[in-house]
Amino acid sequence: MLAHELDARKEQILWAVIREYVARAEPVPSEVVFQKYPLGVSPATIRSGMHALTEMGYLHQPHTSAGRVPTDRAYRLYVDRLLAAERGSASPEGGWRLSPAERDRIRRRLVAREVPEEALEEAVQTLASLTEYPSVASTPRGSRRLRHVHLVPLAEDRALLVLVAECGAAEQRVLRLERPASAEELEEVSRLVSRWLEAVAGQVQGESLERLAAQARSHRELLASVVAQLRRATAARGSVRFFVEGVANILKQPEFQDVRRARPVLAALDRQEVLRDVLLPAPPEVHVRIGRENPVDDMRDCSVVAAAYRVGGRAVGVVGVVGPTRMPYARTIALVRYLAQTLSETLSRAD
Amino acid sequence: MLAHELDARKEQILWAVIREYVARAEPVPSEVVFQKYPLGVSPATIRSGMHALTEMGYLHQPHTSAGRVPTDRAYRLYVDRLLAAERGSASPEGGWRLSPAERDRIRRRLVAREVPEEALEEAVQTLASLTEYPSVASTPRGSRRLRHVHLVPLAEDRALLVLVAECGAAEQRVLRLERPASAEELEEVSRLVSRWLEAVAGQVQGESLERLAAQARSHRELLASVVAQLRRATAARGSVRFFVEGVANILKQPEFQDVRRARPVLAALDRQEVLRDVLLPAPPEVHVRIGRENPVDDMRDCSVVAAAYRVGGRAVGVVGVVGPTRMPYARTIALVRYLAQTLSETLSRAD
DNA sequence: ACCTAGCACTCCACACTCGCGAGTGCTAAT
DNA sequence: ATTAGCACTCGCGAGTGTGGAGTGCTAGGT
Numbered sequence A, B: 001m002l003a004h005e006l007d008a009r010k011e012q013i014l015w016a017v018i019r020e021y022v023a024r025a026e027p028v029p030s031e032v033v034f035q036k037y038p039l040g041v042s043p044a045t046i047r048s049g050m051h052a053l054t055e056m057g058y059l060h061q062p063h064t065s066a067g068r069v070p071t072d073r074a075y076r077l078y079v080d081r082l083l084a085a086e087r088g089s090a091s092p093e094g095g096w097r098l099s100p101a102e103r104d105r106i107r108r109r110l111v112a113r114e115v116p117e118e119a120l121e122e123a124v125q126t127l128a129s130l131t132e133y134p135s136v137a138s139t140p141r142g143s144r145r146l147r148h149v150h151l152v153p154l155a156e157d158r159a160l161l162v163l164v165a166e167c168g169a170a171e172q173r174v175l176r177l178e179r180p181a182s183a184e185e186l187e188e189v190s191r192l193v194s195r196w197l198e199a200v201a202g203q204v205q206g207e208s209l210e211r212l213a214a215q216a217r218s219h220r221e222l223l224a225s226v227v228a229q230l231r232r233a234t235a236a237r238g239s240v241r242f243f244v245e246g247v248a249n250i251l252k253q254p255e256f257q258d259v260r261r262a263r264p265v266l267a268a269l270d271r272q273e274v275l276r277d278v279l280l281p282a283p284p285e286v287h288v289r290i291g292r293e294n295p296v297d298d299m300r301d302c303s304v305v306a307a308a309y310r311v312g313g314r315a316v317g318v319v320g321v322v323g324p325t326r327m328p329y330a331r332t333i334a335l336v337r338y339l340a341q342t343l344s345e346t347l348s349r350a351d
Numbered sequence C: 001a002c003c004t005a006g007c008a009c010t011c012c013a014c015a016c017t018c019g020c021g022a023g024t025g026c027t028a029a030t
Numbered sequence D: 001a002t003t004a005g006c007a008c009t010c011g012c013g014a015g016t017g018t019g020g021a022g023t024g025c026t027a028g029g030t
Helices: A009-022 A030-034 A041-056 A072-085 A102-113 A118-129 A183-199 A206-215 A220-236 A247-252 A260-268 A272-279 A329-347 B008-024 B030-038 B043-055 B072-085 B100-111 B114-131 B182-201 B207-214 B219-235 B248-252 B259-270 B272-279 B328-347
Strands: A134-136 A145-153 A156-164 A172-178 A242-245 A286-289 A302-311 A314-324 B135-138 B147-153 B159-167 B168-177 B242-245 B286-288 B302-311 B313-324
Touching: A009 A030, A009 A041, A030 A272, A030 A302, A072 A286, A072 A329, A102 A118, A118 A134, A118 A242, A118 A314, A118 A329, A134 A272, A145 A183, A145 A286, A145 B147, A145 B159, A145 B272, A156 A220, A156 B147, A156 B159, A156 B207, A172 B159, A172 B168, A183 A206, A183 A220, A206 A220, A206 B168, A242 A272, A247 A314, A247 B072, A247 B259, A260 A272, A260 B248, A272 A314, A302 A329, A329 B302, B008 B030, B008 B043, B008 B072, B030 B043, B072 B286, B072 B328, B100 B114, B100 B182, B100 B328, B114 B135, B114 B313, B114 B328, B135 B272, B147 B182, B147 B219, B147 B302, B159 B219, B168 B219, B182 B207, B182 B219, B207 B219, B242 B259, B242 B272, B248 B259, B248 B313, B259 B272, B272 B302, B272 B313, B302 B328, B313 B328
Parallel strands: none
Antiparallel strands: A134 A242, A134 A314, A145 A156, A156 A172, A286 A302, A302 A314, B135 B242, B135 B313, B147 B159, B159 B168, B286 B302, B302 B313
């Protein structure tokens, strides 16, 4: 049942069936493999191999007189080989590279985006248009570090607290003031907090926050509510959001022509908490979840290809695509990986 | 062909067919109208009325032995009556009110949201869950007025320009510095710009910008790039974005069980520029676009119900839903209108 | 021992027919 | 003007038959 039980020929047949099925989206008969892939054996022999592969759980036969369809397990093996190949072994695809034109296109679309939200938006759009799959990116997970804090007067009893995180993402919180504060007062508190922020090198944490709150003399209440909001913001920054683009793309896929199949997937893509389960936590390298490997049952007919992006070397978020399990993995992996890498560069440059 | 050509009975029949069809999603036969709606006449008479309505273009008959389906024109008449009814005339539905429980639910979900983005996000989520249709909201169109500007040092050659608009929405732009600027310098320019902002009452416009740029003494280049970014930001703020939620809901509707019908709609909802055409410009009151009334052909099987929301009395954005033309208009209109109103209050309160 | 040609077998996909039921439109009676 | 009655049309689902696709097996060849 294990991978090494496959002899060379069975592997060849399996790769052929996978490639054909990815292209045709219909069960692959032995005859087609025979004609398109020079295995040097007759259809009958191919059939016997396919039979064996079926018994081993790598292929599925919808009905007696139908060709074969790869199973999740087949794709898993294939992807494992693909990834191993990049580290030296022989690859089922002989290695897959993006064309310079495509690399260039990706770079160009991302290069000018320095505000993280814009870069992410652009990234998912690019990915969606290149892969023709729904694409997703998570907002950078809080580098809890803050770069800057500023208070802006809003109304008599309200002020806006603008927070700028290390990665450049800005966030706003509204502060209710127990008693009206003058613009000067807000300005002064801003300076106070900024100085403290420098002192603690942006680390907003329990103890240092205490010290900030204690440090108050004249502006006790104001500082207290700033501290409270900082605390809340730091906690909330754990809660990532997701950018999603191109969900309608999934309806182009033949396997999702039936609305009953498509709807669970689209509904899942609408729900932030599901995206969280599906995309996070992601190992830093590109990773692939095939069919039932997904932790969410509604995604059992989908594969997710995702990769972490980094800011200043730290993996802070994820970009990826959601497509049918029948997917050109080599290309998709290359695209997602390159996009994640480019995005990392873009975001890190803003630092 | 005009509305007043419909005598009282034909109207009754038409309202009956519409109500039934909204509920059943299947062609409505005369027998059903007879049994459920006490018109005081026999099925045969109802049939003759339906026949007339069909010739007038208010009903459609899919095939000879089928019941009737309302046309866009029928819905249009119905909605016009509905809206007129609120100004006093007799209504086809006898007026439609949200239950206090629902009003309360809407209020509760919006009341605590003071940052515009959060409020809008919450608004579309609420609308999507109450209507079970895809829901959309536009970001507030630039009140071009700015409340606050601040420069934050990012790196040697970069600074972050944080803009806070009157409505409380914050925006960031990255500034490339031709030569490194100290934190103090940035601080000073921030003050300079803030003072100018107060002087012009937040109006970022051509001539006053010139004056700001001219006013530069020591920080000529820095101010120049700030002005450039302000100009760009002011222009860009004309470009609204849209929050979209619940797109998968459309697949619950029987008329969108066929992917070929559903896909154009979902694709349209994915495209910001299409949303712009469909939702903007919106008259300040709630408005309804039925089927082919939509300016986008992909939406010909949909109706859009939208209403403007206001900040400080000015209509600055739009919330609405996209559903099938077969829609409980009275309820949907009431929901959208109430939500827009509540949203307006929430956003205005932050002022 | 492995491969392959040939063939019987299975099962789907498609087309076709048929009859039923639904719902209408017409007509003649009130 | 309304209505009961009825003939008519049409869609739909069930049932049937056929062609073809693709397999699995087997016997013979290397």
